[in-house]
Amino acid sequence: MPVSIVPVTTSPSAGSERRSELTADLFDRIAATDDPSERARLTDEVVLANLGVADAIARRYRRRGTSADDLEQVARLALVKAARSFRPDRGHDFLSYAVPTIRGEVRRWFRDHGWVVRPPRRVQEAQLRMTPYAAEFALQHGRDPRAADYVRDLELDEATVTEALAVNACYSPDSLDRPVDPQGDAGPSLGDRLVGEDSAFERCEARHMLEPLIARLAPRDRLVLRLRFAEGLTQREVGEHIGVTQMQVSRIIARVLGQLRVELGVDLPVGSLAA
Template sequence: MGSSRTVTDARRRVQTALLLSRARASRGEARARYEDEVIRANMAVAGEVARRYHGRGIPAEDIDQVAYLGLVKAVRGFDPTVGDDFLSYAVPTLRGEIRRYFRDSGWTVRPPRSVQEVQARVTQADADLTQRLGRSPRPAEIAVHLDEPLTLVIDALSASGCFNPVSLDAPRPDAESAESPLDRMGDVDPAFASAEARLALRPLMESLPPRERRILELRYFENRTQAQIGAEVGVSQEQVSRLLSAILRKLRASLAA
């Protein structure tokens, strides 16, 4: 099986080199025809490169299409006069196109660029070190292997679900019931809307004279009637009404200022 594949690869290299030389010497439709033959001859190579990136949260058919487009670019950009090994030029080109697609289009939740760029390397390093060590590597070991800061490696590991995050409506696979994470989230705090008003009023309340502050406390915090307030502070009900109006005007003026 291995020898048969080696022969096939060798034939492909020879055929590709011959077709590219003919394309280089041709113009117009003849050149395009030779280049199309090179693309067809090497589509299996593009498929092999693409398969290494399957299962990372992006549909396999999308990655395959990006690889085929990268193959077209490699054929159009290859110069046989610089080197005769097309695959040594094409394979890095295909990988670059796929990684660029992951970086630009693959993130449902987009982390910083530095995390995006190192995430694929971290995934590959994790696989290599697992095989070498016989266990899952620690983040520090991956950082040493890649010569990258530990904090960046940890961020990249945490971003592994950003390609295809789990919906908040999806039930937890380990839960006894079918409730979703959304069911466990808290509701909107009804006091949140008044938080800013409370923060603004607190210093103004503290600046009031004790008697005026006590009148407001009795009316708005203890829900006392004007008659009850008047009895406590020693004024009539009518005076309580006038005092409340005056205090509220003072507070409004302070807030407006």
Template sequence: MTSLPTSDDLEDRTLQLLRTAQATDPADAAELRDRVVLMHRPMALRVAHRFEGRGVEADDLRQVALLGLVLAVNRFRPETGYAFAAYAIPTISGELKRYFRDHGWAVRPPRAVQETRLSLRAARPGLEQRLGRAPDAGESAAAVGRSAVAVRAAEDADRHYRWVSLDAPVSDDTSGTLGDTLTDSAAVEAFNRVELRIFLQPAVARLETHEREILRLRFGENLTQREIGQQIGASQMQVSRLLAAIFEQLRRELTAEPAPAGCRLIRADESG
């Protein structure tokens, strides 16, 4: 009886194919890499399965995972001495996480809310099993080490994880749609300003005092960069660099992107 291939056999075969692909012409190399993709397709689908149930269609997750597998096959270099699976799994997971970052949230909440939401998702199954019912906000807060207010904010964000069509009916007993309620452009604009302020407030609060003052002068007082420079004793070029750094920090806060290693905002007394 023929034994099934082991993980070591699969790894050896993978490295052999990829080494051969490096040494052959592009057409043959593409065929060899395609074979590697097919060999590791079950692994990619297993990784995708871990991300299911978070508001994104399973078929989309599988497609993204397979794309990540293709990227891993194309980028992997056998001479590094690493196992292919050890390289491919983080690559596939990274593509899935980027997909969630770019397509998952209908409106992206602050990073702290996202982190609380993930903690709740991990803790809730065990908590429900122990209590024999759905936990209340206080019980959930104790389980994840957050405040009840933070838990309620995360639960509210979870309910708004996916887009709702503007063609959706307002209620079962009316033909009106959500889009019909957005006819007042002034009201919509006011709502957008309030929404933006809610999302920006925690990120702005984490800025340093002089950075918040620059934002106030620019958007509160509507001063030009030259006028701001006159107020804080800096050149227009220095103000431009400071604003660019502040905007980048806020963008990373709102998109939950880690700052590059060594990256920090330019302080007012360091610019020049």
């Protein structure tokens, strides 16, 4: 169910220190009351006070082919979960608990819902670590990170980094209906550029299976097949070449093809013999 939360009505300039103080005070009040409705109300205020944190985490994963609203909802739900389960008596600041919780929920959502074409799990997890790292690196260094930067700072192996960099399109691959020319809508689409079924592959496979079978044929049978299908002679011309009638050539071809079909257990593409 979508989470509809109205931002807290505090000054937009309120900094992290003010938010931390407000959050700590709210949790103190939660611990001091036994009224369930009051605890729920105060927990809602914790969520409102830290809403900007959840939204900021969601923004780091935008522009990945997924809905910004979906990301925001996932992050906010994770914030609610963190606020309800946080225990101040364990001596931790709320955000030190909430931020990993929110980030983990967003990453899990990406892992389960964000991929159109699903790569291996290790690549998914590496890619999700690399995305926020790349944004921070670009801000600090004024350029995109190279593979070596990911390997060094994230302690990933080079092969995984290479695969992860290559799977960006798995989030949202181009539609086959997208025009090849982005400036015009009337031109050919990506789908139009895809080749259809190529019978050459089928013929190649058939020839590969036929080679050992043809090698076992009688010399005259092999000659008839070569003349008829490889050199393209007519049955009459084949008969003249080997000294038999056209009818005999027809019978030889029918017998040999029938034999090959039985041994292969499949129909023979005629073109497969033209080699």
